[in-house]
Amino acid sequence: MTDSSSDCTYEEEYVFYKNRPHWKDVTPVPQDDGPNPVVAIAYTEQFREIYDYFRAILRSGEKSERVLELTNDAAQLNPANYTVWQYRREVLSHLKSNLSDELNYIGETISEHPKNYQVWHHRRVIVEWLKDPSKEMEFTNVILAQDSKNYHAWQHRQWVVATFKLYDLELEFVNDLLLKDVRNNSAWNQRYFVIIHTSGFTPNVIKNELEYTAGKIREVVNNESAWNYLRGIICHTESGNITSEEFIMKFCEDLYGTGCRCPYLLALIVDICEELFELGASDEIFSMQRALQVCDDLALEHDKIRKEYWKFISRRINQALLHRTTAA
Amino acid sequence: MAEMEPVNRRNLEEIEAERFRDEDRRTASSIEQEEVEKTVLSRFELFDKRAEVDIDCPLLLRQKHAAFIKGSLLHLHESYQCLDSSRPWLVYWSLHSLALLEEHIEPEECSKIVGFLAKCQSPNGGFGGGPGQLPHLACTYAAVNALCTIGTNEAFGVINREKLLEFLWSLRQPDGSFFMHENGEVDVRGAYCALSVSKLTNIFTPELFEGSAEWIVGCQSYEGGFSACPGMEAHGGYSFCGLAALFMLGKEHLCDMKAFMRWITNRQMRLEGGFQGRTNKLVDACYSFWQGGAFLFLHNILFKENKSIVNSDRWLFNQEALQEYILMCCQQSSGGLIDKPGKPRDLYHTCYALSGLSIAQHTSLVKKYVVGSKINLLAPIHPMFNITFDSAVKTMKYFENLPVPQIGIP
Numbered sequence: 257m258t259d260s261s262s263d264c265t266y267e268e269e270y271v272f273y274k275n276r277p278h279w280k281d282v283t284p285v286p287q288d289d290g291p292n293p294v295v296a297i298a299y300t301e302q303f304r305e306i307y308d309y310f311r312a313i314l315r316s317g318e319k320s321e322r323v324l325e326l327t328n329d330a331a332q333l334n335p336a337n338y339t340v341w342q343y344r345r346e347v348l349s350h351l352k353s354n355l356s357d358e359l360n361y362i363g364e365t366i367s368e369h370p371k372n373y374q375v376w377h378h379r380r381v382i383v384e385w386l387k388d389p390s391k392e393m394e395f396t397n398v399i400l401a402q403d404s405k406n407y408h409a410w411q412h413r414q415w416v417v418a419t420f421k422l423y424d425l426e427l428e429f430v431n432d433l434l435l436k437d438v439r440n441n442s443a444w445n446q447r448y449f450v451i452i453h454t455s456g457f458t459p460n461v462i463k464n465e466l467e468y469t470a471g472k473i474r475e476v477v478n479n480e481s482a483w484n485y486l487r488g489i490i491c492h493t494e495s496g497n498i499t500s501e502e503f504i505m506k507f508c509e510d511l512y513g514t515g516c517r518c519p520y521l522l523a524l525i526v527d528i529c530e531e532l533f534e535l536g537a538s539d540e541i542f543s544m545q546r547a548l549q550v551c552d553d554l555a556l557e558h559d560k561i562r563k564e565y566w567k568f569i570s571r572r573i574n575q576a577l578l579h580r581t582t583a584a
Numbered sequence: 585m586a587e588m589e590p591v592n593r594r595n596l597e598e599i600e601a602e603r604f605r606d607e608d609r610r611t612a613s614s615i616e617q618e619e620v621e622k623t624v625l626s627r628f629e630l631f632d633k634r635a636e637v638d639i640d641c642p643l644l645l646r647q648k649h650a651a652f653i654k655g656s657l658l659h660l661h662e663s664y665q666c667l668d669s670s671r672p673w674l675v676y677w678s679l680h681s682l683a684l685l686e687e688h689i690e691p692e693e694c695s696k697i698v699g700f701l702a703k704c705q706s707p708n709g710g711f712g713g714g715p716g717q718l719p720h721l722a723c724t725y726a727a728v729n730a731l732c733t734i735g736t737n738e739a740f741g742v743i744n745r746e747k748l749l750e751f752l753w754s755l756r757q758p759d760g761s762f763f764m765h766e767n768g769e770v771d772v773r774g775a776y777c778a779l780s781v782s783k784l785t786n787i788f789t790p791e792l793f794e795g796s797a798e799w800i801v802g803c804q805s806y807e808g809g810f811s812a813c814p815g816m817e818a819h820g821g822y823s824f825c826g827l828a829a830l831f832m833l834g835k836e837h838l839c840d841m842k843a844f845m846r847w848i849t850n851r852q853m854r855l856e857g858g859f860q861g862r863t864n865k866l867v868d869a870c871y872s873f874w875q876g877g878a879f880l881f882l883h884n885i886l887f888k889e890n891k892s893i894v895n896s897d898r899w900l901f902n903q904e905a906l907q908e909y910i911l912m913c914c915q916q917s918s919g920g921l922i923d924k925p926g927k928p929r930d931l932y933h934t935c936y937a938l939s940g941l942s943i944a945q946h947t948s949l950v951k952k953y954v955v956g957s958k959i960n961l962l963a964p965i966h967p968m969f970n971i972t973f974d975s976a977v978k979t980m981k982y983f984e985n986l987p988v989p990q991i992g993i994p
């Protein structure tokens with residue numbers, strides 16, 4: 257949710273606002289919690305005072321350099337205060353402030369609080385105002401180097417890539433991440449994002465992606481990310497059917513033949529059997545009887561935690577078989 | 585006392601057999617996963633020994649949790665300053681947790697809380713993170729849920745429904761998505777929060793959500809779960825919001841339910857028993873609710889589609905394994921619940937771990953599966969809003985008698 261580290265790193269000689277001569281004209285406004293406050297946070301003296309001054313400014317509507325400083329202090333103590341950021345943007349725009357400086361500033365704040373909604377949103381607005389994405393790829397590189405699955409960083413990066421059409425080097429970036437950690441699902445997701453917005457899943461791309469993904473699966477079989485991506489590719493074949501891709505059927509059967517009983521492989525085999533049956537194509541290898549057997553294997557041995565799910569799929573298969581016999 | 589069904593628990597041997605296989609390819613993801621499994625296994629071993637001498641094991645530390653929450657409801661340490669813009673959330677997490685524990689709150693206490701939440705309401709509608717803060721859709725959701733959990737006429741009366749509806753309209757975008765606040769970010773939480781409060785307080789109008797279902801469906805990722813916005817990675821929190829919102833709109837058929845079912849069933853961890861938020865990430869108790877809650881919609885949808893193959897006694901996940909994870913790995917002995925062993929307690933994880941525990945205990949209002957002591961049984965929740973079922977019924981009864989406000993649509 258929100259990160260709880262908000263230690264403030266002021267130098268020893270912090271001067272309270274009430275002792276600052278150029279703030280003398282402002283009367284602080286205390287928080288109105290009513291007569292019976294609940295979830296009352298034990299604010300530090302500094303926190304309380306800064307927000308008392310911020311409330312005074314909200315009331316007066318002043319937009320000045322000193323207010324920028326004040327919002328900086330307020331945001332450092334609680335970067336999740338969206339009211340502070342919103343007001344800061346109003347001041348920035350009123351003063352026509354230097355937005356490159358603001359970008360540097362918010363970059364530092366994000367580095368300290370990389371899992372906070374408000375700081376990322378602020379950065380996005382500043383980039384929109386600047387109409388300049390030139391720092392964004394490098395910036396998200398740094399954040400993702402610390403946490404390669406940071407959701408906010410990926411969301412920002414996708415927005416930048418899509419808005420400013422910066423797809424060119426993105427697949428390379430994704431490839432590097434997958435070389436480092438083939439289980440990084442965010443990287444797989446980005447791979448899909450890039451392809452769908454550039455070449456699209458054309459027959460040629462599908463062929464390449466299937467081969468690439470099959471290779472990654474052979475390296476680490478129990479990697480759900482790669483299996484999910486494989487299904488993502490299949491959705492883009494002409495029919496959208498798994499069984500329209502000879503490659504997949506052969507891949508699954510080969511892997512099964514090596515003794516592999518990975519649950520994601522078995523799950524795909526069940527889907528192949530069901531799909532062939534629905535299409536009215538009877539297949540000796542991928543039969544409904546086999547599907548039922550594999551569901552049992554999954555429920556009792558290879559994927560026990562999902563027993564209820566596999567029992568459900570079994571009932572679905574049995575019902576389909578029953579319909580077919582009664583219809584015949 | 586309610587009748588309880590026999591439970592099917594895994595033995596230690598079965599759990600140990602589920603250890604992660606790194607296939608000689610150690611990566612950041614596999615290293616983290618193996619570390620978590622080690623700490624989780626040691627908790628399971630500890631409880632296995634305890635169970636030999638204590639038939640009530642595992643026990644939900646009701647009094648300890650209640651004491652921690654009641655304390656937090658009054659005063660919070662300065663480390664909560666970073667949540668100073670989420671105070672209605674702090675109230676909601678506390679009150680809902682207490683309601684799940686069926687803890688009584690004195691009427692004077694309720695009145696005080698109502699008074700505070702009223703201070704967070706903006707004159708322009710909606711609630712902010714604290715008194716004087718701009719109204720925010722997530723804080724509005726939390727404040728409305730908190731008031732409905734209190735469930736007194738005084739609490740219901742606080743909500744300015746006309747202004748609330750105007751506020752929701754002010755956040756709506758032409759494509760049916762919602763800003764979280766004025767000039768704020770847009771993601772799938774917005775549509776969910778707007779739907780939840782408008783259904784609960786009977787201010788829902790179809791025009792307000794024109795296009796929302798189609799926008800939400802665009803957030804379904806190729807994996808099957810929903811993401812924050814189109815293109816992003818499937819994620820437990822956003823998946824709950826996405827499916828709950830589609831369900832409230834009666835438009836769940838627009839998404840690929842088979843893919844959703846495959847994705848969400850795979851989020852339960854085979855060793856830990858708890859849920860992860862995304863593929864190849866770590867278990868976290870808060871997803872007990874975000875993922876667990878979505879199973880209730882899934883169940884309902886599958887039942888409508890094809891009644892005869894749905895087992896109405898069970899959700900499509902291992903309910904006992906989830907209870908074991910929460911009870912054995914996520915309780916702090918001094919009160920409060922946690923994400924995973926080694927993490928500090930907080931109100932957010934306390935609320936969502938307990939909500940998930942409740943889901944795992946109640947398959948319907950009749951069937952109850954309770955791991956450990958019988959006193960572990962919590963109140964059932966209403967999955968659309970995540971307030972208790974009784975609170976939801978009482979709230980909807982109260983507001984259904986009030987007309988939907990007529991406002992000039994901007």
Ligand SMILES: [Zn+2]
Pocket residue numbers: 257868869870871923933
């Ligand atoms: Zn969590």
